[in-house]
Amino acid sequence: MNTNTKDLILESTLKLVNREGLYHLNMKKLAKEAGLAIGTAYIYFDSKETIINELYQKIVRESEVAVFKNFQSERPLKETAIAMMRNLVTCFVSNPDYFSFIEQYGFSPILLKESKEKWLGIIDPLTKLIEKGKNKSLLKNLPTVLLLNLAHGPIIGMLKAFINNQVDLTDEWLQDQLFEACWKSIASENIDPKKG
Template sequence: MLRKLFLNVEQKISSGMFEGIHHPLPVKARFELIMSNYIEFILNHKDEFLFYEQFCNSPLVENLYLEDSSSMFQPFYKLIEEGKEQKLLKDYDTMLLLVLIYAPVTELAKQYYRREFEFNDRNVKDLIQSSWDAVKA
């Protein structure tokens, strides 16, 4: 039951992240839209985000989390690979790039929920740009 709940939340996150994404958009524009969608999801779905974060950091993840859920985030993995092929992104391991992108967002989201950080238009723009700068070639 816990695994099913986790997969359901993961599907909601994935659907939110990739809303409005179209391949003809340049890599950077798709990156910015995905990140903006992800931040918006976090801000509008506190319970799901915090559950997802706790579950991912729990020892239960090893017993319940299966690789089949990673397919939900394939569009982002493909975007990273496309960016590397176009020499727009660093030629690092994809998982390393994803950590450089996601970690600041998730940490600031936790600070936001503790009322230690404000997600205003300027901060969101700066965060997305910083994430891009961390991985760009």
């Protein structure tokens, strides 16, 4: 199998789905978008569902690598959390089509259980990091899922604003303000700023 052709099909799927929506995707449109014969698309994928699941898994894998780039668990928790937030923003600012796809279809019934479980590769380490912070009283004593959403919810909102050309999320000052606000939303009130 030619991986370049397979990647071309996945890239074309991403563009087509983000432009027209998942439910307008069919193999004929996809083949045309990729500049391939329809039969060629079927050599690599047996259905649009298979393509969508493989595309989702590819995006999650690449996002996971980006988020955990230079990850060092021995760093102070705040430094680690902000580095991961910065990596997430950098990943999706560089790949806005990835963000749009995950945001629109991350909970779609078209995704197979195995595809949805790929997301756990990102969520599980974050959950463990939050639990560690709670155990050391560095983070608020709130449910982990709430802390996780408090920390990344504003980032998701700002990424949406970036995609809609409402903010310049490449601005480092703006990023710093965003990450500090996210941190403050989860940090324990009596944390020593030097230890966090």
